[in-house]
Amino acid sequence: MSSVKFRLKANSQKAGPVGSTKGLSLFSLPALGWFVFFTIGPLVAMFYISTLNWRSIIGQSEPAGFSNYEKLFGSDVFYAALQTTAIQLGIMIPVMIPLAFMVGYYLTLKPRGHRVLRVILFTPGLISISATAMVFYAALGPQGLVNGLLEAIGLDDLTKPWLASADTALAMVIIVGLWQGIGYSGVLFAARLESVNKDLFEAAKLDGASEWRIMWRIAFPITVDFVGTLTMLQFLWTLFGSAGLILLLTRGGPGQTTTTLSLLIYQKAFFENDLGYSQAAGVVLFVIGLAGMILIRRLIRARD
Amino acid sequence: MKFSQLSGGRLGAGALVWAYGLLLAIPIYFLVVSSLKGNLDIFNDPFGLPKEWLFENYSEAWERAVLGKALVNSAFVSIAAEIITLALVIPASYGLARSRSRLSLLIERIFALGFLIPAFATLVPVLLLSIQLGLFQRREFLTMFMVASTLSLSVILLTQFMRTIPAELEESAMIDGLNRFRIMWHIYLPLSLPGVSMIVILNFLAYWNEFLFSLVLVGSNADNRTVQVALPTLIDQTKTEFGPLLAATVITLIPVYILYIVLNRRLENALTAGAVKG
Structure with a gap:
């Protein structure tokens, strides 16, 4: 990650005060200890739990070797969840990132009303998952906003329970994700683009380049590192973070149509009390996250 | 803003971004007006102002949750x-x-x-x-x-x-x-x-x-x-x-x-x- 590299460089270049800095690292030990205890420790524990047969949160566990993984790779639910996750990511990321970049670029042009627009685009970043889910639960329900609207314009035939129909539930989950993600990422792109020296843009404009060309041929390459970072973050947030929203919107249904890998981990642990299986799926999710991060980094590097 | 700056592409981009802004704003508007309505009113007239302003949705949400x-x-x-x-x-x-x-x-x-x-x-x-x-x-x-x-x-x-x-x-x-x-x-x-x-x-x-x-x-x-x-x-x-549910949602956002x-x-x-x- 570029910013990580940057930070480490900054640290070595800009030395501390002349004189002793001994003992200063001790100041960060309480924070480090806290972080290791509540984050890194549990992460390591996930790998261990995935090798246990553990059928109840308050019950006893016994070693099970790799049998949870055998069960996982032999179960249809796992492949279905994998496919759902792939569809979700495969649509959300390629749609979200370019649109968000365009929104961000548009904001930096400071068009009329851009302050208002910025506030609106920020809104999903302020609202919790449960509030978002409640709004869409109401809007997409059988008696909600969308159906009411369709009836009002005479398209009664198209009304349906959007979240409870097998053919639309996943699309709705993706749309809510995009609703949340595009505006917020757009504002982030705008913040990054604002720190770019605008002379280049002006020069290109004088040469007669269109905004579209300036956006993709100049602004995009300059900020490609940040595009990569944000793509990576959105990838991780979608991959791991979708469980809460889906749990509230559809509980993974109807059937299994909206059960992503992260929701499967939740369901197996808390609905079916199979902690070993759940954490084996957790390990797979973790590996996918890591592989995806490396892949996105490679893709960005290759563009340079 | 100079007229020459209003290229077609920019107008198109502007329309798209504002359309998206509208998509963001509509559910929020829906949230606020619906929090003051009953189920029937929400369904029959999702965009309209409440026929009856049901402020009691808020007290009901407050108590029930x-x-x-x-x-x-x-x-x-x-x-x-x-x-x-x-x-x-x-x-x-x-x-x-x-x-x-x-x-x-x-x-x-x-x-x-x-x-x-x-x-x-x-x-x-x-x-x-x-x-x-x-x-x-x-x-x-x-x-x-x-x-x-x-x-x-x-x-x-x-x-x-x-x-x-x-x-x-x-x-x-x-x-x-x-x-x-x-x-x-x-x-x-x-x-x-x-x-x-x-x-x-x-x-x-x-x-x-x-x-x-x-x-x-x-x-x-x-x-x-x-x-x-x-x-x-x-x-x-x-x-x-839905009225009390959305009223509670508004309360958590305040x-x-x-x-x-x-x-x-x-x-x-x-x-x-x-x-x-x-």
Whole structure:
């Protein structure tokens, strides 16, 4: 990650005060200890739990070797969840990132009303998952906003329970994700683009380049590192973070149509009390996250 | 704006962005008007103003979801987590900003990489940890976990901020005989207040809005649950009263929007810095 590299460089270049800095690292030990205890420790524990047969949160566990993984790779639910996750990511990321970049670029042009627009685009970043889910639960329900609207314009035939129909539930989950993600990422792109020296843009404009060309041929390459970072973050947030929203919107249904890998981990642990299986799926999710991060980094590097 | 600047592409882009803005605004409008309606009115006229203004939706939501208690619980968790986070992050950032040792470099690296660990991956082990410690269904454990979940980003951001404070200040203070703790408290803390307020804002949003861990670690018992967990309890599998449900949603948003109105620019900067620099 570029910013990580940057930070480490900054640290070595800009030395501390002349004189002793001994003992200063001790100041960060309480924070480090806290972080290791509540984050890194549990992460390591996930790998261990995935090798246990553990059928109840308050019950006893016994070693099970790799049998949870055998069960996982032999179960249809796992492949279905994998496919759902792939569809979700495969649509959300390629749609979200370019649109968000365009929104961000548009904001930096400071068009009329851009302050208002910025506030609106920020809104999903302020609202919790449960509030978002409640709004869409109401809007997409059988008696909600969308159906009411369709009836009002005479398209009664198209009304349906959007979240409870097998053919639309996943699309709705993706749309809510995009609703949340595009505006917020757009504002982030705008913040990054604002720190770019605008002379280049002006020069290109004088040469007669269109905004579209300036956006993709100049602004995009300059900020490609940040595009990569944000793509990576959105990838991780979608991959791991979708469980809460889906749990509230559809509980993974109807059937299994909206059960992503992260929701499967939740369901197996808390609905079916199979902690070993759940954490084996957790390990797979973790590996996918890591592989995806490396892949996105490679893709960005290759563009340079 | 000069007319020549209004190229077709730009107009098209503008129309698209505003259309998207509208898509964002419509559900929010729907949320607010529907919170004052009954089910029938919501369905028959989703965009119209309420035929009857049902302000009692708010009192009904308040009572049925026991929101008073939930708000107190959320406030408890958010405030306690803020205090612990600052107590850990300020010294850590000061140390990391000024130390040149290998250990510091390593610790900084752990936090930088730790930022990429998705909290969700640790959900089940963290639950088991809370049971092991005898703190299951306690707000205190949720608080401690939330601190950990925001620690790495907070340390990264504040360390960057403290690095911009000239080291000469510290040197002259040491010549004056101040020890490290006093330097941190009397020099670094006051000078890094903008950075501190940034992480306080960023973390408040994270704490107040957290849902999944609050659900799993504390549960939906009306005495302990946070607002985000209380909210979905108003969904009824057979027949949901949408008016009170959306009224409760509005109530949970009020603290965040008050913050946004008061801190507007600062809050935007905090949110963007959180992702841009992290």
